[in-house]
Amino acid sequence: MIQTENITDAFYTASVGKRGRNDVKRELGSIDEEVEKVKKILISGTYRRAKKKTHIINASNAAHKTREIAKPRYCYDQVVHHCIVSQLKPIVTHGLYEFTCGSIKGKGQHYGKKYMHKCINSYKGKKIYILKMDIHHF
Structure with a gap:
C-alpha cells in the first residue's frame, strides 16, 4: 500500500473528474512531494481523516427525494482511500x-x-x- 507507484496512482485515480479544481491542480503540480508526505503519514501511522462536509442533494431517480451525502476531502482522504481500495479490491472481490x-x-x-x-x-x-x-433507508 505504501509503494510510491501505488500512492501516485491513487492521486491520479482520485483526481478523475476534479482536475479543474484549484486544490487538485496544486496537489498534482507537486505530485512527488505529496506522494512522499502521504507515504510518511501512512508509515508513521499518524493519518487521521478530516471531518467530512455534508451536502443535501436531490436524487435524480425519485421525485421529491433528497439524500445527505458526506464528501471526503481530495487530499488526503480520497487519496488514502484509493490506496487502501487498490490493495483490498482483489481480496474482497475474489470471494463475492x-x-x-x-x-x-x-x-x-x-x-x-x-x-x-x-x-x-x-x-x-x-x-x-x-x-x-x-x-x-438501506
Whole structure:
C-alpha cells in the first residue's frame, strides 16, 4: 500500500473528474512531494481523516427525494482511500457471489438487467413471478 507507484496512482485515480479544481491542480503540480508526505503519514501511522462536509442533494431517480451525502476531502482522504481500495479490491472481490452487481466495475445495473432477461427468457413461456423491491433507508 505504501509503494510510491501505488500512492501516485491513487492521486491520479482520485483526481478523475476534479482536475479543474484549484486544490487538485496544486496537489498534482507537486505530485512527488505529496506522494512522499502521504507515504510518511501512512508509515508513521499518524493519518487521521478530516471531518467530512455534508451536502443535501436531490436524487435524480425519485421525485421529491433528497439524500445527505458526506464528501471526503481530495487530499488526503480520497487519496488514502484509493490506496487502501487498490490493495483490498482483489481480496474482497475474489470471494463475492457471481451476481453481486453493486459498486463493482463492469457489474452495474446493466449487468444485472442483462442477467435477469437471460433468466426470464430461459423459461420459454412458462408462468414466472418476479419481485422487484427496495429496502427503505438501506
